[in-house]
Amino acid sequence: MTLNDSSATPKPVGWLATLKVYLEPASLRMLLLGFSAGLPLLLVLGTLSFWLREAGIDRTTIGYLSWVGLAYAFKWVWAPLVDRLPIPLLTRWLGRRRSWLLLSQLAILTGLVAMSFNDPQVALAPVVWGALAVAFGSATQDIALDAFRIESADVKRQAALAASYQTGYRLAMIWAGAGVLWVAARAQPEGVLGYQHGAWQTAYLVMAASMLLGVLTVLLSDEPLRRVLPPSKNLAEWLHGALVAPFADFLSRFGWQAALILALIATYRISDVVMGIMANPFYVDMGYSKDEVAAVTKVFGVIMTLVGAFVGGVLSMRLGVMQVLMLGAVLSAASNLLFAYLSTLGHDLSWLIAVISADNLAGGMASAAFIAYLSSLTNVAYSATQYALFSSMMLLLPKFLAGYSGRYVDSFGYPSFFVATALLGVPVLLLVWLASRLKVASSPDE
Numbered sequence: 001m002t003l004n005d006s007s008a009t010p011k012p013v014g015w016l017a018t019l020k021v022y023l024e025p026a027s028l029r030m031l032l033l034g035f036s037a038g039l040p041l042l043l044v045l046g047t048l049s050f051w052l053r054e055a056g057i058d059r060t061t062i063g064y065l066s067w068v069g070l071a072y073a074f075k076w077v078w079a080p081l082v083d084r085l086p087i088p089l090l091t092r093w094l095g096r097r098r099s100w101l102l103l104s105q106l107a108i109l110t111g112l113v114a115m116s117f118n119d120p121q122v123a124l125a126p127v128v129w130g131a132l133a134v135a136f137g138s139a140t141q142d143i144a145l146d147a148f149r150i151e152s153a154d155v156k157r158q159a160a161l162a163a164s165y166q167t168g169y170r171l172a173m174i175w176a177g178a179g180v181l182w183v184a185a186r187a188q189p190e191g192v193l194g195y196q197h198g199a200w201q202t203a204y205l206v207m208a209a210s211m212l213l214g215v216l217t218v219l220l221s222d223e224p225l226r227r228v229l230p231p232s233k234n235l236a237e238w239l240h241g242a243l244v245a246p247f248a249d250f251l252s253r254f255g256w257q258a259a260l261i262l263a264l265i266a267t268y269r270i271s272d273v274v275m276g277i278m279a280n281p282f283y284v285d286m287g288y289s290k291d292e293v294a295a296v297t298k299v300f301g302v303i304m305t306l307v308g309a310f311v312g313g314v315l316s317m318r319l320g321v322m323q324v325l326m327l328g329a330v331l332s333a334a335s336n337l338l339f340a341y342l343s344t345l346g347h348d349l350s351w352l353i354a355v356i357s358a359d360n361l362a363g364g365m366a367s368a369a370f371i372a373y374l375s376s377l378t379n380v381a382y383s384a385t386q387y388a389l390f391s392s393m394m395l396l397l398p399k400f401l402a403g404y405s406g407r408y409v410d411s412f413g414y415p416s417f418f419v420a421t422a423l424l425g426v427p428v429l430l431l432v433w434l435a436s437r438l439k440v441a442s443s444p445d446e
Contacts, residue, residue: 026152030161030164031165038169039172039175039211040211043180048065051120068131071132075142082100083147097148098223101148105211108133109215111133112211114130115204116204163314163368164313166306171306183202183203187203249386266397268432282343283352296349300356304364308363308368310368322436335362336359343414
Protein backbone atom coordinates (compact mmCIF):
# COMPACT_ATOMS: atom_id res chain seq x y z
CA MET A 1 0.00 0.00 0.00
CA THR A 2 1.14 3.59 -0.55
CA LEU A 3 0.02 6.67 1.28
CA ASN A 4 -0.18 8.37 -2.09
CA ASP A 5 -3.73 8.01 -3.35
CA SER A 6 -2.42 7.39 -6.87
CA SER A 7 -1.23 3.91 -5.88
CA ALA A 8 -4.45 2.56 -7.30
CA THR A 9 -6.62 4.01 -10.06
CA PRO A 10 -10.16 4.19 -8.67
CA LYS A 11 -13.16 4.03 -10.94
CA PRO A 12 -14.44 7.59 -11.52
CA VAL A 13 -17.43 8.46 -9.37
CA GLY A 14 -20.06 10.97 -10.49
CA TRP A 15 -20.63 14.19 -8.57
CA LEU A 16 -24.18 13.18 -7.58
CA ALA A 17 -22.98 9.86 -6.20
CA THR A 18 -20.19 11.66 -4.36
CA LEU A 19 -22.61 14.09 -2.70
CA LYS A 20 -25.07 11.32 -1.77
CA VAL A 21 -22.51 9.94 0.68
CA TYR A 22 -23.51 12.75 3.06
CA LEU A 23 -27.05 11.29 3.23
CA GLU A 24 -25.90 7.80 4.09
CA PRO A 25 -26.72 6.57 7.62
CA ALA A 26 -23.05 6.58 8.69
CA SER A 27 -22.68 10.25 7.70
CA LEU A 28 -25.91 11.27 9.44
CA ARG A 29 -24.83 9.43 12.59
CA MET A 30 -21.51 11.26 12.57
CA LEU A 31 -23.34 14.58 12.20
CA LEU A 32 -25.32 13.90 15.38
CA LEU A 33 -22.40 12.40 17.28
CA GLY A 34 -20.21 15.33 16.19
CA PHE A 35 -22.75 17.61 17.88
CA SER A 36 -22.44 15.51 21.05
CA ALA A 37 -18.64 15.82 20.88
CA GLY A 38 -18.55 19.58 20.28
CA LEU A 39 -21.04 20.56 22.97
CA PRO A 40 -18.92 20.07 26.17
CA LEU A 41 -15.72 21.87 25.11
CA LEU A 42 -16.82 25.49 25.55
CA LEU A 43 -18.97 24.63 28.56
CA VAL A 44 -15.81 23.87 30.59
CA LEU A 45 -13.60 26.53 28.94
CA GLY A 46 -14.86 29.71 27.23
CA THR A 47 -18.48 29.74 28.42
CA LEU A 48 -17.50 28.66 31.94
CA SER A 49 -15.02 31.53 32.22
CA PHE A 50 -17.81 33.98 31.25
CA TRP A 51 -20.07 32.53 33.95
CA LEU A 52 -17.34 32.59 36.61
CA ARG A 53 -16.31 36.15 35.81
CA GLU A 54 -19.93 37.35 35.99
CA ALA A 55 -20.14 35.58 39.38
CA GLY A 56 -17.22 37.69 40.60
CA ILE A 57 -14.46 35.05 40.44
CA ASP A 58 -11.06 36.71 39.96
CA ARG A 59 -9.23 36.34 36.63
CA THR A 60 -6.23 34.56 38.19
CA THR A 61 -8.45 31.77 39.49
CA ILE A 62 -10.27 31.54 36.17
CA GLY A 63 -6.90 31.20 34.43
CA TYR A 64 -5.86 28.33 36.68
CA LEU A 65 -9.20 26.61 36.09
CA SER A 66 -8.51 26.55 32.34
CA TRP A 67 -6.17 23.64 33.14
CA VAL A 68 -9.33 21.54 33.22
CA GLY A 69 -8.87 21.45 29.45
CA LEU A 70 -5.63 19.49 29.80
CA ALA A 71 -7.80 16.36 29.91
CA TYR A 72 -8.09 16.66 26.14
CA ALA A 73 -4.32 16.85 25.64
CA PHE A 74 -3.61 13.69 27.66
CA LYS A 75 -6.49 11.50 26.50
CA TRP A 76 -3.98 9.15 24.85
CA VAL A 77 -2.99 8.00 28.36
CA TRP A 78 -6.26 6.13 28.94
CA ALA A 79 -7.08 5.53 25.26
CA PRO A 80 -5.72 1.94 25.45
CA LEU A 81 -8.34 1.16 28.11
CA VAL A 82 -11.11 2.52 25.90
CA ASP A 83 -9.72 0.48 23.03
CA ARG A 84 -9.52 -2.84 24.85
CA LEU A 85 -11.32 -2.84 28.22
CA PRO A 86 -14.94 -4.07 28.23
CA ILE A 87 -17.45 -2.36 30.52
CA PRO A 88 -19.42 -4.83 32.66
CA LEU A 89 -22.96 -5.35 31.33
CA LEU A 90 -22.82 -2.36 28.94
CA THR A 91 -20.34 -3.94 26.50
CA ARG A 92 -22.36 -7.16 26.37
CA TRP A 93 -25.47 -5.09 25.58
CA LEU A 94 -24.12 -2.42 23.22
CA GLY A 95 -20.72 -3.60 22.04
CA ARG A 96 -17.23 -2.21 22.66
CA ARG A 97 -17.53 1.21 20.97
CA ARG A 98 -21.10 2.13 21.84
CA SER A 99 -20.72 1.12 25.50
CA TRP A 100 -17.83 3.56 25.97
CA LEU A 101 -19.70 6.26 24.04
CA LEU A 102 -22.76 5.90 26.25
CA LEU A 103 -20.75 5.84 29.49
CA SER A 104 -18.82 8.99 28.53
CA GLN A 105 -21.99 10.81 27.47
CA LEU A 106 -23.67 10.00 30.77
CA ALA A 107 -20.58 11.37 32.58
CA ILE A 108 -20.86 14.62 30.60
CA LEU A 109 -24.58 14.92 31.25
CA THR A 110 -24.13 14.26 34.98
CA GLY A 111 -21.27 16.75 35.21
CA LEU A 112 -23.30 19.51 33.52
CA VAL A 113 -26.24 18.92 35.86
CA ALA A 114 -23.87 19.04 38.87
CA MET A 115 -22.38 22.32 37.63
CA SER A 116 -25.84 23.84 37.15
CA PHE A 117 -26.95 23.12 40.71
CA ASN A 118 -23.90 24.75 42.31
CA ASP A 119 -23.38 28.48 42.55
CA PRO A 120 -19.68 29.44 42.18
CA GLN A 121 -20.32 32.54 44.29
CA VAL A 122 -21.24 30.26 47.20
CA ALA A 123 -18.90 27.30 46.60
CA LEU A 124 -16.52 27.10 43.66
CA ALA A 125 -15.13 23.61 44.29
CA PRO A 126 -18.30 21.67 43.33
CA VAL A 127 -18.45 23.56 40.04
CA VAL A 128 -14.81 22.66 39.36
CA TRP A 129 -15.40 18.98 40.12
CA GLY A 130 -18.38 19.01 37.78
CA ALA A 131 -16.25 20.64 35.07
CA LEU A 132 -13.58 17.96 35.54
CA ALA A 133 -16.19 15.24 35.12
CA VAL A 134 -17.39 16.91 31.92
CA ALA A 135 -13.83 17.32 30.58
CA PHE A 136 -12.79 13.73 31.24
CA GLY A 137 -16.09 12.42 29.93
CA SER A 138 -15.73 14.56 26.83
CA ALA A 139 -12.13 13.44 26.20
CA THR A 140 -13.20 9.80 26.62
CA GLN A 141 -16.10 10.35 24.22
CA ASP A 142 -13.61 11.72 21.67
CA ILE A 143 -11.50 8.55 21.95
CA ALA A 144 -14.44 6.20 21.50
CA LEU A 145 -16.01 8.33 18.78
CA ASP A 146 -12.85 8.49 16.69
CA ALA A 147 -12.65 4.69 16.79
CA PHE A 148 -16.38 4.40 16.03
CA ARG A 149 -16.00 6.68 12.99
CA ILE A 150 -12.93 4.91 11.62
CA GLU A 151 -14.59 1.51 11.93
CA SER A 152 -17.96 2.64 10.51
CA ALA A 153 -16.91 3.02 6.86
CA ASP A 154 -14.19 2.23 4.36
CA VAL A 155 -11.20 4.49 3.65
CA LYS A 156 -12.92 6.23 0.70
CA ARG A 157 -15.70 7.51 2.95
CA GLN A 158 -13.53 8.68 5.84
CA ALA A 159 -13.24 12.25 4.46
CA ALA A 160 -17.03 12.51 4.18
CA LEU A 161 -17.49 11.16 7.72
CA ALA A 162 -14.89 13.65 8.95
CA ALA A 163 -16.74 16.51 7.24
CA SER A 164 -20.07 15.39 8.76
CA TYR A 165 -18.44 15.10 12.18
CA GLN A 166 -16.95 18.60 11.87
CA THR A 167 -20.32 20.04 10.82
CA GLY A 168 -22.02 18.65 13.91
CA TYR A 169 -19.08 19.70 16.08
CA ARG A 170 -19.15 23.31 14.85
CA LEU A 171 -22.92 23.59 15.21
CA ALA A 172 -22.59 22.39 18.80
CA MET A 173 -19.93 25.01 19.48
CA ILE A 174 -22.32 27.73 18.29
CA TRP A 175 -25.01 26.33 20.60
CA ALA A 176 -22.59 25.99 23.55
CA GLY A 177 -21.07 29.43 22.88
CA ALA A 178 -23.73 31.86 21.65
CA GLY A 179 -26.71 29.63 22.48
CA VAL A 180 -25.98 29.21 26.17
CA LEU A 181 -25.61 32.98 26.58
CA TRP A 182 -28.90 33.48 24.75
CA VAL A 183 -30.67 31.03 27.08
CA ALA A 184 -29.11 32.57 30.20
CA ALA A 185 -30.12 36.07 29.12
CA ARG A 186 -33.75 35.02 28.61
CA ALA A 187 -33.81 33.08 31.88
CA GLN A 188 -32.79 36.25 33.76
CA PRO A 189 -35.75 37.65 35.72
CA GLU A 190 -37.16 40.72 33.98
CA GLY A 191 -35.89 43.95 35.48
CA VAL A 192 -33.17 42.19 37.51
CA LEU A 193 -29.63 43.28 36.69
CA GLY A 194 -26.34 41.66 37.62
CA TYR A 195 -25.46 38.06 38.33
CA GLN A 196 -28.28 35.57 38.82
CA HIS A 197 -27.37 31.94 39.44
CA GLY A 198 -30.84 30.76 38.37
CA ALA A 199 -30.26 32.01 34.84
CA TRP A 200 -27.03 30.04 34.50
CA GLN A 201 -28.64 27.00 36.12
CA THR A 202 -31.32 27.02 33.43
CA ALA A 203 -28.75 27.46 30.66
CA TYR A 204 -26.58 24.56 31.81
CA LEU A 205 -29.60 22.30 32.32
CA VAL A 206 -30.62 23.04 28.72
CA MET A 207 -27.08 22.10 27.63
CA ALA A 208 -27.29 18.86 29.64
CA ALA A 209 -30.60 18.05 27.94
CA SER A 210 -28.95 18.69 24.57
CA MET A 211 -26.59 15.77 25.28
CA LEU A 212 -29.60 13.45 25.01
CA LEU A 213 -29.34 13.81 21.22
CA GLY A 214 -26.01 11.96 21.32
CA VAL A 215 -27.31 9.39 23.81
CA LEU A 216 -30.25 8.52 21.55
CA THR A 217 -27.97 8.32 18.51
CA VAL A 218 -25.73 5.80 20.28
CA LEU A 219 -28.69 3.69 21.42
CA LEU A 220 -30.22 3.65 17.90
CA SER A 221 -26.94 3.04 16.02
CA ASP A 222 -25.43 -0.27 15.02
CA GLU A 223 -22.14 -1.34 16.55
CA PRO A 224 -19.34 -1.38 13.92
CA LEU A 225 -18.21 -4.81 12.77
CA ARG A 226 -16.94 -6.51 15.90
CA ARG A 227 -13.33 -7.60 15.82
CA VAL A 228 -12.76 -10.53 18.14
CA LEU A 229 -9.66 -9.96 20.24
CA PRO A 230 -7.62 -13.01 21.24
CA PRO A 231 -8.02 -13.81 24.95
CA SER A 232 -5.13 -12.81 27.21
CA LYS A 233 -3.51 -15.50 29.30
CA ASN A 234 -2.52 -13.12 32.12
CA LEU A 235 -2.41 -9.46 33.15
CA ALA A 236 1.03 -8.90 31.59
CA GLU A 237 -0.20 -10.16 28.23
CA TRP A 238 -3.31 -7.97 28.45
CA LEU A 239 -1.23 -4.89 29.29
CA HIS A 240 1.06 -5.63 26.37
CA GLY A 241 -1.90 -5.85 24.02
CA ALA A 242 -3.50 -2.68 25.40
CA LEU A 243 -0.46 -0.43 25.94
CA VAL A 244 2.48 -1.70 23.91
CA ALA A 245 0.96 -3.36 20.85
CA PRO A 246 -0.75 -0.22 19.39
CA PHE A 247 2.53 1.70 19.29
CA ALA A 248 4.59 -1.31 18.23
CA ASP A 249 2.13 -1.92 15.40
CA PHE A 250 2.53 1.64 14.10
CA LEU A 251 6.33 1.43 14.19
CA SER A 252 6.40 -2.02 12.59
CA ARG A 253 4.18 -0.95 9.71
CA PHE A 254 5.98 2.31 8.96
CA GLY A 255 9.52 1.66 10.19
CA TRP A 256 11.82 4.65 9.73
CA GLN A 257 9.03 6.41 7.83
CA ALA A 258 7.17 6.77 11.13
CA ALA A 259 9.46 9.70 12.01
CA LEU A 260 8.42 11.56 8.85
CA ILE A 261 4.73 10.85 9.44
CA LEU A 262 4.91 11.96 13.08
CA ALA A 263 6.76 15.13 12.04
CA LEU A 264 3.92 15.93 9.63
CA ILE A 265 1.29 15.25 12.29
CA ALA A 266 3.11 17.46 14.80
CA THR A 267 3.42 20.45 12.44
CA TYR A 268 0.52 20.36 9.97
CA ARG A 269 -1.68 22.86 11.88
CA ILE A 270 1.21 24.94 13.24
CA SER A 271 0.38 28.10 11.24
CA ASP A 272 -3.25 28.13 12.37
CA VAL A 273 -2.66 27.29 16.04
CA VAL A 274 0.19 29.75 16.64
CA MET A 275 -1.65 32.56 14.85
CA GLY A 276 -4.96 31.77 16.55
CA ILE A 277 -3.67 32.58 20.03
CA MET A 278 -3.22 36.24 19.05
CA ALA A 279 -6.40 36.54 16.98
CA ASN A 280 -8.67 37.93 19.72
CA PRO A 281 -6.08 40.40 21.10
CA PHE A 282 -5.57 41.54 17.49
CA TYR A 283 -9.29 42.25 17.04
CA VAL A 284 -9.34 44.28 20.24
CA ASP A 285 -6.22 46.24 19.32
CA MET A 286 -7.66 47.02 15.88
CA GLY A 287 -10.76 48.54 17.49
CA TYR A 288 -13.36 45.93 16.53
CA SER A 289 -16.33 45.83 18.88
CA LYS A 290 -17.52 42.71 20.69
CA ASP A 291 -20.62 42.57 18.47
CA GLU A 292 -18.51 42.79 15.32
CA VAL A 293 -16.12 40.07 16.46
CA ALA A 294 -18.96 37.81 17.61
CA ALA A 295 -20.96 38.20 14.39
CA VAL A 296 -18.02 37.85 11.99
CA THR A 297 -15.80 35.27 13.72
CA LYS A 298 -18.22 33.21 15.84
CA VAL A 299 -21.20 32.93 13.48
CA PHE A 300 -20.12 33.81 9.94
CA GLY A 301 -16.65 32.34 10.53
CA VAL A 302 -18.10 29.03 11.74
CA ILE A 303 -20.35 28.86 8.68
CA MET A 304 -17.32 29.31 6.41
CA THR A 305 -15.51 26.55 8.34
CA LEU A 306 -18.45 24.24 7.70
CA VAL A 307 -18.37 25.10 3.99
CA GLY A 308 -14.63 24.40 3.97
CA ALA A 309 -15.10 21.05 5.71
CA PHE A 310 -17.76 20.06 3.20
CA VAL A 311 -15.61 21.12 0.24
CA GLY A 312 -12.59 19.36 1.75
CA GLY A 313 -14.54 16.14 2.18
CA VAL A 314 -15.85 16.20 -1.39
CA LEU A 315 -12.47 17.08 -2.93
CA SER A 316 -10.74 14.37 -0.88
CA MET A 317 -13.07 11.79 -2.38
CA ARG A 318 -12.60 13.20 -5.89
CA LEU A 319 -8.90 14.08 -5.91
CA GLY A 320 -7.45 12.08 -3.02
CA VAL A 321 -6.59 12.98 0.56
CA MET A 322 -2.93 13.85 -0.02
CA GLN A 323 -3.73 16.36 -2.76
CA VAL A 324 -6.25 18.16 -0.55
CA LEU A 325 -3.84 17.94 2.37
CA MET A 326 -1.32 19.88 0.30
CA LEU A 327 -3.94 22.40 -0.85
CA GLY A 328 -5.10 22.95 2.73
CA ALA A 329 -1.53 23.53 3.93
CA VAL A 330 -0.91 26.12 1.20
CA LEU A 331 -4.18 27.99 1.80
CA SER A 332 -3.84 27.93 5.62
CA ALA A 333 -0.38 29.52 5.48
CA ALA A 334 -1.42 32.01 2.78
CA SER A 335 -4.46 33.18 4.76
CA ASN A 336 -2.10 34.37 7.52
CA LEU A 337 -0.60 36.77 5.00
CA LEU A 338 -4.08 38.27 4.61
CA PHE A 339 -4.07 38.95 8.36
CA ALA A 340 -0.73 40.72 7.91
CA TYR A 341 -2.34 42.98 5.31
CA LEU A 342 -5.42 43.50 7.51
CA SER A 343 -3.16 44.64 10.34
CA THR A 344 -2.02 47.58 8.19
CA LEU A 345 -5.59 48.79 7.56
CA GLY A 346 -6.78 49.35 11.11
CA HIS A 347 -10.53 48.99 11.67
CA ASP A 348 -12.01 47.75 8.37
CA LEU A 349 -15.07 45.52 8.75
CA SER A 350 -15.32 44.62 5.07
CA TRP A 351 -11.74 43.36 4.96
CA LEU A 352 -12.25 41.53 8.27
CA ILE A 353 -15.15 39.59 6.72
CA ALA A 354 -13.06 38.79 3.64
CA VAL A 355 -10.05 37.63 5.67
CA ILE A 356 -12.15 35.55 8.09
CA SER A 357 -13.92 33.96 5.11
CA ALA A 358 -10.65 32.94 3.46
CA ASP A 359 -9.03 31.78 6.71
CA ASN A 360 -11.95 29.67 7.94
CA LEU A 361 -12.63 28.19 4.51
CA ALA A 362 -8.99 27.10 4.28
CA GLY A 363 -9.03 25.79 7.85
CA GLY A 364 -12.15 23.72 7.25
CA MET A 365 -10.69 22.14 4.11
CA ALA A 366 -7.39 21.38 5.82
CA SER A 367 -9.10 19.87 8.88
CA ALA A 368 -11.34 17.54 6.86
CA ALA A 369 -8.39 16.24 4.84
CA PHE A 370 -6.15 15.96 7.90
CA ILE A 371 -8.69 13.92 9.88
CA ALA A 372 -9.08 11.58 6.90
CA TYR A 373 -5.28 11.28 6.67
CA LEU A 374 -4.92 10.44 10.37
CA SER A 375 -7.69 7.86 10.01
CA SER A 376 -5.84 6.20 7.13
CA LEU A 377 -2.78 5.72 9.36
CA THR A 378 -4.55 3.72 12.03
CA ASN A 379 -4.83 -0.04 12.28
CA VAL A 380 -8.50 -0.71 13.08
CA ALA A 381 -7.40 -3.22 15.72
CA TYR A 382 -5.98 -0.29 17.75
CA SER A 383 -7.91 2.62 16.23
CA ALA A 384 -8.87 4.35 19.51
CA THR A 385 -5.34 4.33 20.96
CA GLN A 386 -3.52 5.24 17.77
CA TYR A 387 -5.91 8.02 16.76
CA ALA A 388 -5.90 9.50 20.27
CA LEU A 389 -2.10 9.64 20.13
CA PHE A 390 -2.13 11.32 16.73
CA SER A 391 -4.80 13.88 17.62
CA SER A 392 -2.99 14.78 20.87
CA MET A 393 0.41 15.04 19.17
CA MET A 394 -0.82 17.43 16.49
CA LEU A 395 -1.29 20.19 19.11
CA LEU A 396 1.75 19.65 21.33
CA LEU A 397 4.41 21.62 19.39
CA PRO A 398 2.01 24.30 18.06
CA LYS A 399 0.62 24.97 21.54
CA PHE A 400 4.14 25.19 22.97
CA LEU A 401 5.25 27.73 20.35
CA ALA A 402 2.00 29.64 20.67
CA GLY A 403 2.93 30.46 24.26
CA TYR A 404 5.56 32.86 22.90
CA SER A 405 3.23 34.56 20.41
CA GLY A 406 2.37 37.52 22.67
CA ARG A 407 6.03 38.22 23.36
CA TYR A 408 6.76 38.14 19.62
CA VAL A 409 3.96 40.63 18.87
CA ASP A 410 5.22 42.98 21.60
CA SER A 411 8.71 42.87 20.11
CA PHE A 412 8.01 42.99 16.37
CA GLY A 413 4.35 43.92 15.84
CA TYR A 414 1.38 42.22 14.23
CA PRO A 415 2.44 42.38 10.54
CA SER A 416 5.74 40.62 11.26
CA PHE A 417 3.98 38.08 13.49
CA PHE A 418 1.45 37.07 10.84
CA VAL A 419 4.14 36.78 8.17
CA ALA A 420 6.23 34.62 10.53
CA THR A 421 3.30 32.28 11.21
CA ALA A 422 2.80 31.91 7.45
CA LEU A 423 6.48 30.99 7.04
CA LEU A 424 6.05 28.32 9.73
CA GLY A 425 3.85 26.53 7.24
CA VAL A 426 6.52 26.28 4.52
CA PRO A 427 8.29 23.17 5.95
CA VAL A 428 4.87 21.52 6.21
CA LEU A 429 4.57 21.61 2.41
CA LEU A 430 7.78 19.61 2.10
CA LEU A 431 6.58 17.09 4.69
CA VAL A 432 3.26 16.62 2.88
CA TRP A 433 5.10 16.04 -0.41
CA LEU A 434 7.46 13.52 1.18
CA ALA A 435 4.60 11.72 2.95
CA SER A 436 2.73 11.42 -0.34
CA ARG A 437 5.70 9.48 -1.78
CA LEU A 438 5.86 6.90 0.99
CA LYS A 439 5.25 3.23 0.32
CA VAL A 440 4.31 1.21 3.38
CA ALA A 441 3.08 -2.26 4.14
CA SER A 442 -0.66 -2.65 4.49
CA SER A 443 -2.04 -3.39 7.91
CA PRO A 444 -3.41 -6.90 8.36
CA ASP A 445 -6.89 -5.49 8.86
CA GLU A 446 -7.09 -3.65 5.57
